[in-house]
Amino acid sequence: MKISxxxxxxxxxxxxxxxxxxxxxxxPVKAYRGVTMRVRRLIASAAASTLAAGVLYAVAYATxxxxxxxxxxxxxxxxxxxxxxxxxxKLVSGTAGPFCMASGxxxxxxxxxxxxxxxxxxxxxxxxxxNVQTQARFVTNDLxxxxxxxxxATFFPVGDWPVVGTFNGLxxxxxxxxxxxxxxxxxxDERHGKPVYIATITHMAIRALAxxxxxxxxxxxxxxxxxxxxxxxxxxxxLPLDAxxxxxxxxxxxxxxxxxxxxLLTIRPDSGSTDGFVGVLFSSPIDGFTLQxxxxxxxxxxxxxxxxxxxxxxxxxxxxICDIDGDGEVSRNDIEAILAARGTRAIPGDSxxxxxxxxxxxxxxxxxxxxxxxxNCAP
Amino acid sequence: MKKLLWLSALMGIxxxxxxxPTLAITVDFVPSTQSVGVGQPxxxxxxxxxxxxxxxxxxxxxxxxxxxxxxxxxxxxxxxxPFLGDPALLEALTSVAVTPGLVDFAEVSxxxxxxxxxxxxxxxxxxxxxxxxxAGGTSPLTFSxxxxxxxxxxxxxxxxxxxGSINVVVPEPGTLLLLGAxxxxxxxxxxxxxxx
Numbered sequence: 379m380k381i382s383x384x385x386x387x388x389x390x391x392x393x394x395x396x397x398x399x400x401x402x403x404x405x406p407v408k409a410y411r412g413v414t415m416r417v418r419r420l421i422a423s424a425a426a427s428t429l430a431a432g433v434l435y436a437v438a439y440a441t442x443x444x445x446x447x448x449x450x451x452x453x454x455x456x457x458x459x460x461x462x463x464x465x466x467x468k469l470v471s472g473t474a475g476p477f478c479m480a481s482g483x484x485x486x487x488x489x490x491x492x493x494x495x496x497x498x499x500x501x502x503x504x505x506x507x508x509n510v511q512t513q514a515r516f517v518t519n520d521l522x523x524x525x526x527x528x529x530x531a532t533f534f535p536v537g538d539w540p541v542v543g544t545f546n547g548l549x550x551x552x553x554x555x556x557x558x559x560x561x562x563x564x565x566x567d568e569r570h571g572k573p574v575y576i577a578t579i580t581h582m583a584i585r586a587l588a589x590x591x592x593x594x595x596x597x598x599x600x601x602x603x604x605x606x607x608x609x610x611x612x613x614x615x616x617l618p619l620d621a622x623x624x625x626x627x628x629x630x631x632x633x634x635x636x637x638x639x640x641x642l643l644t645i646r647p648d649s650g651s652t653d654g655f656v657g658v659l660f661s662s663p664i665d666g667f668t669l670q671x672x673x674x675x676x677x678x679x680x681x682x683x684x685x686x687x688x689x690x691x692x693x694x695x696x697x698x699i700c701d702i703d704g705d706g707e708v709s710r711n712d713i714e715a716i717l718a719a720r721g722t723r724a725i726p727g728d729s730x731x732x733x734x735x736x737x738x739x740x741x742x743x744x745x746x747x748x749x750x751x752x753x754n755c756a757p
Numbered sequence: 758m759k760k761l762l763w764l765s766a767l768m769g770i771x772x773x774x775x776x777x778p779t780l781a782i783t784v785d786f787v788p789s790t791q792s793v794g795v796g797q798p799x800x801x802x803x804x805x806x807x808x809x810x811x812x813x814x815x816x817x818x819x820x821x822x823x824x825x826x827x828x829x830x831x832x833x834x835x836x837x838x839p840f841l842g843d844p845a846l847l848e849a850l851t852s853v854a855v856t857p858g859l860v861d862f863a864e865v866s867x868x869x870x871x872x873x874x875x876x877x878x879x880x881x882x883x884x885x886x887x888x889x890x891x892a893g894g895t896s897p898l899t900f901s902x903x904x905x906x907x908x909x910x911x912x913x914x915x916x917x918x919x920x921g922s923i924n925v926v927v928p929e930p931g932t933l934l935l936l937g938a939x940x941x942x943x944x945x946x947x948x949x950x951x952x953x
Contacts, residue, residue: 427942710850710867717852717865720820721902733910740818743850743865745910747817754847755867 699732700746708749709757716743782807782814782905782913784821784883786898786921793890795927798833800887801898805905806880807916814913815873816841819883820863820904826896827858829925830888838882841866841873859901860886870908893927 702712716730719738724731732742732749747755787802803823805816818841825832835853841864842848848868854861862884866873898921905913 427940427945430942710847713850713865713867714852717850717863720852720863720904721861739904739906740820740863740865741904741906741910741912743910744818744906744908747865747867748870748910750867756847 699729700749702729707752707757708746708755709752710750710755711757713743713746713750713755716746782916783919784900784903784905784916785919787882789919789921790924792924792926795890795893795925798887798889799830799923799925800885801921801923802882803884803886804880804882808877808879810877810879812874813870814907815870815877816866816883816905816913817870817873817908817910818863818865818904818906820861820902821883821900822902823860823862823886824858824897824899824901825860825888825923826894829890829892829894829896830923831891832860832886833889834887835860835862836885836887837862837864838884840877840881841883842868842876861902862886863904866908873908888923890923890925893925895922895924897922 700708700712700716702715705711716732716738717740719730720740720743722738724736724738728738730738730742732745733739735741750756782805784803784805787804791799791801793799803821805819808815832855835851837844837849837851844851844864849864849866851865852861852863864884868876900918900920903916903918905916907913
């Protein structure tokens with residue numbers, strides 16, 4: 379047998395002769411080495427196959443991914459590209475209308491559309507409107523009269539509501555067409571010796587449209603100015619806290635359902651509510667107006683009739699709302715401008731902040747939809 | 758005494774289970790979870806429920822922000838439902854804005870409150886969000902902002918929101934294919950080694 383050995387880098391072969399006895403002793407070693415070589419070859423072969431399969435797997439995976447990503451990127455994207463929403467910087471602060479709008483103004487505004495009311499150039503905003511009274515009639519959810527005191531009832535306004543008052547010495551009377559609802563929760567209070575129902579207005583969002591030509595009811599002098607369109611006359615505002623309401627005592631007409639035995643019904647608004655009663659607007663196009671101060675009223679539980687009187691003077695807050703582009707109309711363009719600005723903080727006097735909560739939201743857009751001057755907010 | 762205790766406990770449990778369902782307005786993703794392959798489009802409805810069919814309160818406007826994983830999903834469109842009015846007929850105005858990981862979509866109805874009351878059922882889809890799937894993984898869908906207004910522009914109170922997710926899976930080469938490739942490679946290699 380010859381054994382070849384490699385030394386260093388040179389293929390220097392040395393041949394060593396072994397005796398037959400030594401070759402016999404090396405028999406098992408040779409067999410072992412042969413097996414080892416085969417195992418090594420098998421392992422190497424398996425490893426190479428596994429590596430090849432892994433590469434194949436990766437190639438297949440990458441191919442599928444590339445194909446799918448290619449599909450994704452090849453598809454059209456109708457969505458607008460990411461970026462900040464467009465800014466709506468145009469603001470219109472109100473000076474339009476017959477009433478004092480600008481702060482510090484002490485008279486009728488010069489651009490008043492009512493000639494009869496256009497007097498001096500200044501008017502005190504402390505008492506432009508006084509003795510505002512209105513009568514409202516509500517019905518309950520099922521359009522029936524509320525002749526029993528339920529734990530909770532939702533009222534809806536019906537009919538036209540007359541509104542009377544005085545403005546700078548001039549009496550006026552008009553009617554408004556209300557929309558909205560009012561939810562009242564009743565609770566019996568017997569702590570004062572006699573049963574008293576405490577009714578809490580937990581939700582009240584009533585808005586009203588002025589009838590056309592209400593200025594004709596101004597007396598004296600009788601004006602003939604006709605408004606070109608119904609006008610929203612206000613926003614939902616807080617009814618003054620603890621405004622007293624007196625209920626008639628003869629409203630329980632059905633002995634079979636005599637629940638209301640109290641002689642006094644006190645209705646007060648929920649202190650946490652941000653909704654409230656309607657403001658009244660007497661100018662055009664749109665003017666926010668907040669009823670302020672205390673009001674007294676009556677509720678006829680039998681037929682849902684309400685009336686209230688604001689004893690304190692009312693003053694416009696001088697804010698033209700919803701007419702964002704200042705064209706004298708509330709239209710789709712104004713709603714879109716509010717919609718585009720949603721989520722931004724309102725600045726003082728912001729005509730986009732219709733509900734006055736300091737933030738421009740879709741609530742403002744929806745309120746202004748109700749103030750649109752044409753059907754479907756057509757421009 | 759023991760019997761009395763057991764009876765009272767049983768009554769308590771029954772009383773807990775016997776609660777009447779309360780009507781609450783909820784906004785959810787439908788389906789809340791779904792699984793699609795990467796590259797396939799996927800859509801999810803945003804559904805409001807708990808309203809009163811044919812009467813108030815109805816939805817007059819909404820503004821919703823939906824967050825997702827931008828590495829997995831890419832929004833491709835928002836389609837609005839017909840129950841606030843048909844935007845194509847200018848009965849409603851819509852707005853969509855996209856920032857990475859966020860879809861902000863809003864709709865304002867131009868219909869009158871009475872029309873909305875008559876139009877809206879107790880539950881309906883406000884909008885449908887469509888996405889392309891970019892990579893494997895699970896993207897949560899969450900409402901990061903919800904503003905719901907009734908027909909008069911007052912906030913719809915007492916509403917709650919749900920959450921959802923989209924699982925995007927990457928199609929892998931089949932296991933049998935992988936094993937077969939390994940076996941074929943092994944045989945070829947073996948033949949080349951032992952064939953010499």
